[in-house]
Amino acid sequence: MSKIISRRTMLACGLTAVAGAAAVRIAGRYGLIPPDSGGLYGIGETLTYASQRLLIGKHALAREFSRGDVSRVIPVNGPPPEIEAYDRLLVGGFADWRLHVDGMVARPAAFSLADLQKYPAHTQITHQACEEGWSFIAEWTGVRLSHVLDLVQVDPRARYVVFFPFDNFWESIDMIDALHPQTFLAYGLNGRELPPEHGAPLRVRVARQLGYKSVKYLSRVIVTDSLDQFGTGVGGINAEYGYSWWGGI
Amino acid sequence: MQPRRSATVRLTHWMSALGIVALIVSGTAILLAHPRLYWGETGAVGTPALIDLPIPFLLGHSGWGRYLHFLAAWLCLASGVIYVIHGLASGHLRRMQPAYNVAQRYSYLLVVFVLGPLVLLSGLAFSPAIASVAPAIVNMFGGQQSARTIHFFVAAAIVIFVLGHVALAFKGGFRARMRAMISGHEAESS
Numbered sequence: 001m002s003k004i005i006s007r008r009t010m011l012a013c014g015l016t017a018v019a020g021a022a023a024v025r026i027a028g029r030y031g032l033i034p035p036d037s038g039g040l041y042g043i044g045e046t047l048t049y050a051s052q053r054l055l056i057g058k059h060a061l062a063r064e065f066s067r068g069d070v071s072r073v074i075p076v077n078g079p080p081p082e083i084e085a086y087d088r089l090l091v092g093g094f095a096d097w098r099l100h101v102d103g104m105v106a107r108p109a110a111f112s113l114a115d116l117q118k119y120p121a122h123t124q125i126t127h128q129a130c131e132e133g134w135s136f137i138a139e140w141t142g143v144r145l146s147h148v149l150d151l152v153q154v155d156p157r158a159r160y161v162v163f164f165p166f167d168n169f170w171e172s173i174d175m176i177d178a179l180h181p182q183t184f185l186a187y188g189l190n191g192r193e194l195p196p197e198h199g200a201p202l203r204v205r206v207a208r209q210l211g212y213k214s215v216k217y218l219s220r221v222i223v224t225d226s227l228d229q230f231g232t233g234v235g236g237i238n239a240e241y242g243y244s245w246w247g248g249i
Numbered sequence: 250m251q252p253r254r255s256a257t258v259r260l261t262h263w264m265s266a267l268g269i270v271a272l273i274v275s276g277t278a279i280l281l282a283h284p285r286l287y288w289g290e291t292g293a294v295g296t297p298a299l300i301d302l303p304i305p306f307l308l309g310h311s312g313w314g315r316y317l318h319f320l321a322a323w324l325c326l327a328s329g330v331i332y333v334i335h336g337l338a339s340g341h342l343r344r345m346q347p348a349y350n351v352a353q354r355y356s357y358l359l360v361v362f363v364l365g366p367l368v369l370l371s372g373l374a375f376s377p378a379i380a381s382v383a384p385a386i387v388n389m390f391g392g393q394q395s396a397r398t399i400h401f402f403v404a405a406a407i408v409i410f411v412l413g414h415v416a417l418a419f420k421g422g423f424r425a426r427m428r429a430m431i432s433g434h435e436a437e438s439s
Contacts, residue, residue, distance in 0.1 A: 009256055041313075044320025052378045060382035065290075073295040127290060127393065129377060131311055133283030134293035135393060208381045242312035248378030249319065 031159060031174065035227045035235035036245045049246040053176070056248070062182050062207035065125045070190060071136035076197040081167040081217055094201040099148075099185070103162075103223035106153035113187060113201050119143045122184050130211045131243065140205050141188030146179045149223070158223045162230055163204055165217035171236040172227055172245070173206055173213060182207035185218065209247035212238050254433045257335040262430055264328035269411060271321035276404055278314030281307040286401055290392035299398060322372070329365055353417070356410060364407050371400040 027033050032050035036042060080086060089097045094113050102108035122144050129135035145161070154175075161178040164170050177183055186205050187194050194200045199216025206213045213236075227235045235245040284302040285292070292298065336342035342358075349357070373379045374386045374396035390396035418426040429435050 006256065041316035041320055044323050045316065047323050048319050052376070056378050056382040062377065062381040063384050063387070069290070071291050071293070071296070073293050075293045075295065127377070127380070129375065129393065131282075131315065132308070133279070133285075133397065135291045136293055137291055208378050210377060238312075242316070244312075244316055244319075249373075249376035 031176075034245050035172075035233060036239045045244055045246065048244075048249055052246070052248045053174075056208060058176050058180065060208070062126050065127070065137050067125065067139065069137050070125060070139055074136050074138055074189075074198070075130075075134055077130070077211075080196045080200070081165070083166050086166045086217065090196060090200070097201050099202060099218060100220045101148060101152045101223070102220075104155035104158040104225060105149075105223050106155070107151070109152050111148065116143050116148075116185065116187065116202070119147050123188075124182060124184075124205075124207070126182065126205070126207045128205075128211050128214065131247070139190050140184070140186040141191075142184045142186035142202070142205065144181060144184045145204070146181070146183070148185065148221075149178065152223075154223050155225075157225050159225050160223075160227055160235070162222040162224060162227070163215040163218060164220040164222070165199075165215050166219050167217065169215065169237050170230070171204075171213055171215045171238065172230070173209070177206055177208065180206075180208065206247070210249075211247075212243065213247040253429065253435050255335070255339065255341065256433065257331065257339075258341060259430055259433055261328040261332040261335070265325055265332075268321045268325035268328065269407065271317055272325065273404070273408060273411075275314040275317035275321060278310040279318060280401070281305075282309075282311040282314075286398040287394035288391070288398060289394055292394040322369070325365070326369065329361065333361065356413070360407065360410050364403055364410070368400060368403040368407060371396045371403060375400070 024033070027046070027050050032046070032053055034042075034045055034049040037046045080090070098110040098112055099116065100108075100110050120143065121141055123139060123141045125137060125139045127135060127137050149161070159175055160172045161175065162170065162172040173183070183204070183206050185202050186199075187202050189195065189198055194203065199218070202218045203216040204214050204218060222230075224230075227233055231237070232240055234240055239245040280302075281304065284304045284306060285294070285298040286300040286302070287296070288299045333342075370386055371390055373383075374390050375393045380387045380393065387393055387396060390399055425435075
C-alpha cells in the first residue's frame, strides 16, 4: 500500500500554514481583519472582508440611477423608537435634536438639523438591499459624513466610526467607508423630509454595504481606533446577533 | 495496483462535497428570509414577484446562514481553483476516468466550468460592494434581483447534479465508490 499522505503533500501543507500565518500578520497591519474574525466563520468573514476591501478600494462608486428608476415601494423595517425622548423631539419638529460627534476628534461638536442643512447638500439615487433579499432604489439628500468629520478634525490614528441612534441599535464602519463620497447623513428622501419610519431626523447611508449598516434615527457618532470598548467588541448590534459586521456582501 | 485518482482529485472532491452541502443548507436558510424571486434591479413585498415560492417567510436564520454560505463558498472556490490548476497541469481533465460515460464527463465539466462560475458570478452580482467596483457583472444578469433569481436556478441545477451524482455512486456500489474516492484504489471486486 502506498502512503496516503506523501512527503510532498506534507510539505505543501506546511508551506500553506506558514504563508497563511504571514498573510494574517500583513492583513492585520493593513486593516483587513474585521472585528468578527473569531471562530470558524471568522475565517470566511476575514477572506471576504479583506478581498472586497482590496478590490473596491477607497474610490469605487456605487451605481447611481435616474429619477425614473426610483422604487414605488420602500419597505419599512420596524417602527420608530418607542422612546419618550424621541416622541418629544418628533412633536417639536426635531428643533431640539442634536447630532453629537466625539471620540478621537480634535473638536467634538453637536450639530442641529439646521446646521447640517447649511452644509453642501448631496443627493444620490442608489440601490439599497436588505440582507433578507428585498431591495429598492431611492433618492437620498443629506450631507457627506466626510464633511462633518472634517469639521470635527478626526485623529489620523482613528480606524472606525460608530453610529448610535435613539434606541439600543448600533453599528460601525471602517474609516475608508466613513470617508467615502457616497457615505452620508441623509435628512431627505425622494425630495421630501425624511419620514419618521425611514429614520427621521437623520440616518446614515452607506452605499456600498447592505441596508443594516445604514443606521436610522441617528443621535451620536463616535470616532475610535478600536471597537473593543463597544459592546462585545464585534462592531455592532447586528454582529452581536450573529450577522456579519461587513455588509459589502 | 496503481491509485486511479490522485490525492489532489480526492481532496478537492471532498472539499467541494463539504462546501456544496454547506452552501445548500445555508442558502436555504438565507432564502427562507424572503422566498420571493424578482426580475430587474429591485423587488420587495408590495411589488410584483417573478416567482412566489410556496414556502413560508422564516426570519432569523440568515445570520449564521450568511456566515456559513461565504465560508463554504471560499472552500468551494479554493477546491475549484486547485482542481482546475491540477487538472490542466496533470492532464486529468483530458484523460478523465474511463469508467465515466460521455454524459457523466460532460456533466462534470458543466459543473466545474459553467454552473460553478455562473453561481459564483451571480452571487457576487448582488453584493453591493462588488456591484460598485464591477457593475458589468450586475448588468450581465440584468440587475441585482435578476442575479438573485438566476443564482437560485443555477443552485437548483447543481442540487440536481449532486442528487444524480450520489445516485450513480449508489448504483455503482456505494462502498466501493466511496473507497475509490477516499483511498484512490479501486476495489478488486465491486
